[in-house]
Amino acid sequence: MEPARNNHLIIKRLGIDTQEEYYVYVRSDCQVVRSEGFESQTRVSVRKDGKAIVATLNTIHNPLLHQGEASLSESAWYALNCREGDTLTLSHIPPVESFGFVRGKFYGKRFTRVAFQQIIRDILAGNYSKVHLASFISACAGDSLDLEEITWLTQVMVDSGMRMDWGKRVVVDKHCVGGLPGNRTTPIVVAIVAAGGLTIPKTSSRAITSPAGTADTMEVMTKVDLTVQEIRSVVDKEGGCFVWGGAIQLSPADDLLIKVERAMDLDSEGQMVASVLSKKSAAGSKMVVIDIPVGPSAKVRTHLDALKLKYYFSVVGMALGIDIEVIISDGSQPVGVGVGPSLEAKDVLRVLRCDQGAPMDLRKHALQLAGPLLELGGRADKGNGIAMAEQLLDAGIAYQKFLAICQAQGGFKEPGTSKMQFDVVAPRAGTVQEINCRLLSKVAKLAGAPVAKAAGLECPVKIGDKVKKGDLLYRIHVESTGELEYVKGFLKSQQSIVVIK
Amino acid sequence: MEPARNNHLIIKRLGIDTQEEYYVYVRSDCQVVRSEGFESQTRVSVRKDGKAIVATLNTIHNPLLHQGEASLSESAWYALNCREGDTLTLSHIPPVESFGFVRGKFYGKRFTRVAFQQIIRDILAGNYSKVHLASFISACAGDSLDLEEITWLTQVMVDSGMRMDWGKRVVVDKHCVGGLPGNRTTPIVVAIVAAGGLTIPKTSSRAITSPAGTADTMEVMTKVDLTVQEIRSVVDKEGGCFVWGGAIQLSPADDLLIKVERAMDLDSEGQMVASVLSKKSAAGSKMVVIDIPVGPSAKVRTHLDALKLKYYFSVVGMALGIDIEVIISDGSQPVGVGVGPSLEAKDVLRVLRCDQGAPMDLRKHALQLAGPLLELGGRADKGNGIAMAEQLLDAGIAYQKFLAICQAQGGFKEPGTSKMQFDVVAPRAGTVQEINCRLLSKVAKLAGAPVAKAAGLECPVKIGDKVKKGDLLYRIHVESTGELEYVKGFLKSQQSIVVIK
16 A cells, blocks of 8 residues: 555654664654554654665654654664665554464474465565564474474575585585583684685674674684675685674575574574585585584583484484584583683684693584584595594694684784682582583673683682682683672672582 | 673663553663673663562663763663662563463474463563563464363453452453444443342443543543552442552553553453453453444454354353353444544433434444343342343443442543534435444544544444435544644545445
8 A cells, every 4th residue: 555645754763773684663653653653663664765664663652753754773773874964654464374384283294395484475575573583493493394494494594595515516514503611612613624625614603692603703813794795705716714693695585584583482493404504515515524513501401302303303404405413512510711712712713722731621512513524525535534634733734724714804812811700619629410501601791701701700610620729720810800890799699610529 | 680780770761652661771881781792672671679660671882971970761760660870780580480481382282381470471471572472472372272271361361460359249241352432331331230139230441542541531530540449439329430540550461461462452362261251360350241233344353253252251250260251242344433532421311311323323333231240249130131221221220330330439520522623424315234333433532532532533324324415424523723734634535444335
């Protein structure tokens, strides 16, 4: 329906940040609201110069806006490329037809490929509210997708974004099914594998709920925010890269779904498989090693769950033409010593430089992943991958490759050091029984990670270590006294994070 | 954890209305945001003077707020009983434990009574975000709740709010499973049944997505916004009432769930049964007639669906000690002539006054529901209810009761008449084949209903009626020329609303 003249409004900027959710703010006595029958929280179509987005309407009772004015949340402002004084048009949105497939799923109907196509198209067009997204994710939750549905969803997600093509038969990649603080194997694995002559165009994420993502860690040593053209030139030159994946549109629907999944903390095996493999397929990877750490505070809690995921990854990978090797690893405690961007970067450098004090568990875990990649990529014979990876690391070839990739990405710099430290020591002698990964991550975040790059903590002890009274359990790194007080306050109210028995 | 001094903020009112969702607005460079690691859209605990709510955080880049200031959405402002200059504290919220039951449901576990208790308690405490609510509704959607689960959910919802007790064995009520414009039987049924000597403490809702709710319609004739004490005194005196149910806390969890269900447009039989029967049980009703209109644009589309709902209502009603009689009625077209508060009120009065021009379908439908109530309540023998209802109506006793109840609620006034009308006539001769209820409701809303009380439309034709070219199909009532232009614009872009073949 064509809007009447009276639903034009002049834009004023209020600067309200609602992240990727679009909001439009209007006066409660606004003519458009009355005539269209909108109320606060109605989802409406907002148009400017022929471009339209779907936004949630909020009304304002205050004289922040004059009659005839409207405002947009920052994301909506940028999406419509607004300037103060531009004109907006508001109108009703049609019902989201593809949501019928979600409803059908609750009544026992399977999703079809066409259903996923229409759902993902609507999600990318912004037609799904958070409530619709939550419902779609719920419809895929638990065991409700079969392998064919997962495969379709993955393929549709791949088709929804950009695809990279490296013009090569052998393109390898790795992925870790997350959850362990300090488990920063990626920079080491990429360096080894690229040093071994393989192509590994690795994209990584920034932290969302953790104290550091691989992109945050790499950012303290090099530039990670590269364009597609820059990534291509780095990989063409050095065989590998470690860049932030957020700027390139690989499986963009997945980015939207993951945010809501995190807010719900709802595991969905099907969604996870589709999420990981759609990104890998879009990135042009042909052989992928997937690391599944299993432990009480890791994402995957039991060996049985890991075996099922392994099966799913393998079958869906086959349908997408990707060779998958799944490594089920020990996820009972943090890997390495540092938690936080700079502190993890220091661990990575120690391993690459074969320093005396390098954390052996991080080294071992990286080799465990690099080995199979060298085998999958045809550089090492079956069973010899780890040995070859070890050689590349110990001879310093991997470190040279690491520096060369950093150079290609814009230069290498040493990670910085925090301004202040605070030690937590063993209150008595005993054996380390348990390390609470969740609380450890929380302390690192309260200390300022990942925003304060040098903030976080170092935890040099491992389960089974014997400690004397007064031995260091973990050292907190902060950039300001405020944050230090903050962490101290938190620690007082908590049970032990490193449990000694 | 005890918050440090630096997460105190001074409240400033910005007047942003986000309905029942709570929002807190802070500067993006706010100390609290940085130290707590909040980002926009984080859900946080907001405390003032020992009272706490959960709100969604939005950051503001503009100088709307000074350093150290925060603002709240209007609903949050009222919930915390704020005044400008009061002090707020922000802190992290713990994970919502009861959401584990929702996750479990997706993995095939049944809900238990305890699970529902904890979920409903968390929902009422505001601990569930919209995303959590959507997920819970999804977990209950389709056929996924069995009769025992529906019964538990209903009982837990009843226990979550206020309960009314009338000290009587016989307390009757009615409910209609919605969707039909103009189907305003409630005032007539209440008048007949109360005139027959029964107790019928009827609470009704205002329109949420329709052009009028029963409370909107009654409001043009009497006061509907009564306290619990006032309702009790009206019912004690006259046996019945027609009041707005929103002010009294009967099954308050249901009010929150229904809003999200509407946004999702996701039918859930279990939720619907629990929603209706929890309200009835909390209202102290012992015998309830439920009207299920079946039709292509009604809520229930097929006779089979209606039969299943009938079964569910009966079984869950039995568990709650409520006698249920379900009437499956014709929902193929609007009932009565008027659509909109005053226009429906005029239909109601015509039927009660036995006017010559009274809409016979509305009269018949009201008798169809009042009859079984008189039987259930023991006032009429089985099979004689409708005849008794007819007598009470035709003798003017029901109308006298209607006026008496209005008087007890605060006085009776005649519904008003609109300022302007616009007729839509038959473009050619033929037979009325179809009336699109959904579009008819939309036109009534665009005309200004329910906010403009006298706005809406009258549709005097019925399916099967023969019309000549130029005969009136429907008459639109508006209060301003702006709205008239608006409706005309809409009608131009639409296919026929009354289809003539």
